[in-house]
Amino acid sequence: MTDDLDLMADEYVLGLLDELAERRFEKRLATDSALRDSLARSRERFLALDLTVPEQIGAVTLWPGIEASLTPEVAIAAEPEPPVVAPPEAEAPRRRPLRSYLPAGAAAAAGLVVGAFIASQTLQPDPVVIAVLLSDQGVPQAVVEDFGNENARVRFVADVAVPEGQVMEVWTLPSLEMGPVSLGLLEAAAPRTLDGPELPRPLAGQLYEITIEQEGGSPTGRPTGPILAKGFAALQG
Amino acid sequence: MTPTTDGADAMRSAIEACARQDQSALKHILEVEGGRLLGVAQRMLRRRDLAEEAVQDTFVQIWRKAHQFSAESGSARAWIYAILRNRCLTILRDGQRLSTMGAEDLAAIQDARQYLAASEAWRGLGGGALRDCLAQLDQPARQSILLAYVAGFTHGEIAVIQKVPLGTAKSWVRRGLAALRGCLS
Numbered sequence: 084m085t086d087d088l089d090l091m092a093d094e095y096v097l098g099l100l101d102e103l104a105e106r107r108f109e110k111r112l113a114t115d116s117a118l119r120d121s122l123a124r125s126r127e128r129f130l131a132l133d134l135t136v137p138e139q140i141g142a143v144t145l146w147p148g149i150e151a152s153l154t155p156e157v158a159i160a161a162e163p164e165p166p167v168v169a170p171p172e173a174e175a176p177r178r179r180p181l182r183s184y185l186p187a188g189a190a191a192a193a194g195l196v197v198g199a200f201i202a203s204q205t206l207q208p209d210p211v212v213i214a215v216l217l218s219d220q221g222v223p224q225a226v227v228e229d230f231g232n233e234n235a236r237v238r239f240v241a242d243v244a245v246p247e248g249q250v251m252e253v254w255t256l257p258s259l260e261m262g263p264v265s266l267g268l269l270e271a272a273a274p275r276t277l278d279g280p281e282l283p284r285p286l287a288g289q290l291y292e293i294t295i296e297q298e299g300g301s302p303t304g305r306p307t308g309p310i311l312a313k314g315f316a317a318l319q320g
Numbered sequence: 321m322t323p324t325t326d327g328a329d330a331m332r333s334a335i336e337a338c339a340r341q342d343q344s345a346l347k348h349i350l351e352v353e354g355g356r357l358l359g360v361a362q363r364m365l366r367r368r369d370l371a372e373e374a375v376q377d378t379f380v381q382i383w384r385k386a387h388q389f390s391a392e393s394g395s396a397r398a399w400i401y402a403i404l405r406n407r408c409l410t411i412l413r414d415g416q417r418l419s420t421m422g423a424e425d426l427a428a429i430q431d432a433r434q435y436l437a438a439s440e441a442w443r444g445l446g447g448g449a450l451r452d453c454l455a456q457l458d459q460p461a462r463q464s465i466l467l468a469y470v471a472g473f474t475h476g477e478i479a480v481i482q483k484v485p486l487g488t489a490k491s492w493v494r495r496g497l498a499a500l501r502g503c504l505s
Contacts, residue, residue, distance in 0.1 A: 086498070089501055090494060090497060090498070093497040093500075093501070094493075094497070096402070096405075096469075097465070097468040097469050097493070097497075098405070098406075098409045098468065098469075098472055098474075099468055099474065099475055099493065119393070122394075123393060123394030123395075123398065124394070126394055126395075126398040126399075126401075126402055127394055127395060127398050128450065128500065128501070128504055129450070129469055130395075130397065130398050130401060131445060131448055131449075131450040131451070132441050132445065132450065132466075132469055132470060133356070133360045133401045133405075134356065134397070135441070135444045135445050135446060136356055136359035136360050136363060136441070136444060137359055137444070138355030138356050138358075138359055139355050139356075139358035139359045139362060139371075140355065141358075142350060142351075142354025142355045142357070142358050142375065143350060143351060143354060145350065145354065145372055145375055145376050145379070146347055146350055148376050149346070149350065149376055149379045149380060149383075150343065150347075152376070152380045153343060153346070153380065153383050
């Protein structure tokens with residue numbers, strides 16, 4: 084039995100488990116301390132292969148890009164909190180974790196500019212906040228105007244393809260305690276006003292996100308699918 | 321080149337400082353380990369731009385998940401390198417990413433990983449327990465393990481490289497891993 088655990092841990096460290104086995108392994112880490120110990124031992128066993136690599140120069144030049152990505156946000160998790168030991172890329176299917184090359188300040192500034200444009204074009208009351216949602220490449224995909232009265236309007240600024248049999252679901256994170264709240268579903272990338280639940284007035288920096296979910300939306304009331312785009316609200320006016 | 325106890329404690333303290341939102345601690349980790357992390361990523365991905373992306377993503381993840389690191393996670397360095405390694409594997413297996421590369425690029429990368437990465441690592445090991453124990457394995461088992469760990473190849477790719485059936489490659493790896501566990505315990 085121990086041998087099986089140790090072998091599993093070794094194969095995980097070597098990246099040899101298939102996707103399903105990998106997900107099962109990471110899920111099991113959360114509750115199985117013997118497995119966590121086995122994983123730690125396995126990592127230490129092979130670490131010397133990494134530590135003896137010739138050092139590349141210029142690593143410190145990466146700092147500005149890293150620093151720009153250290154926004155004090157809380158990512159809306161698409162699955163339960165990863166186990167203590169497993170690195171955070173415990174994401175299924177294998178997809179790149181979200182990162183934005185647009186510093187938070189620039190995204191917020193973009194939101195203000197977009198807000199002024201939209202307000203000048205419509206007769207609607209002003210939104211409380213506007214969030215420009217970016218793909219993981221930092222490219223704007225959609226704009227969410229939250230009117231703070233249960234209505235939110237979503238427009239798309241890029242070609243977004245939703246796989247057949249799936250829908251987009253729009254989320255916001257009013258607070259850590261509340262967790263992610265669904266504002267509604269979108270079948271296609273067309274402008275739409277969503278009639279969402281009653282929520283506290285949106286705040287500057289509030290997180291908005293669109294995920295791809297199964298038809299009918301997330302069955303759990305929390306995001307379960309991949310993140311299409313996310314962004315932080317800019318206060319209007 | 322084994323970490324001293326002081327070095328290990330310093331790295332652990334740096335991660336704990338990151339958990340307290342101390343950005344200078346994260347920068348310190350980049351200064352101490354960044355060069356090696358880039359080296360590991362470059363060895364697996366064979367492209368400087370991809371390696372830099374992997375390292376950048378790794379440091380953002382270190383920052384976000386620093387509060388999850390604890391004593392039972394093993395050493396701080398092992399935790400950090402695990403994040404990097406997983407980022408590299410994800411990039412390697414991201415079909416969308418690789419599909420944007422030309423056929424010549426892909427072939428060149430595949431060749432370099434296949435022929436250079438594993439042998440570079442093996443030569444670079446110098447002395448130490450892992451080196452001694454790897455040396456005791458038969459060549460197919462050792463090569464398979466190095467191809468997986470250092471270059472990020474899958475069982476299927478290892479089977480093709482070694483020109484054996486998939487089942488044989490898998491059993492070489494398992495045999496080698498079991499022998500290493502015994503030798504290093």
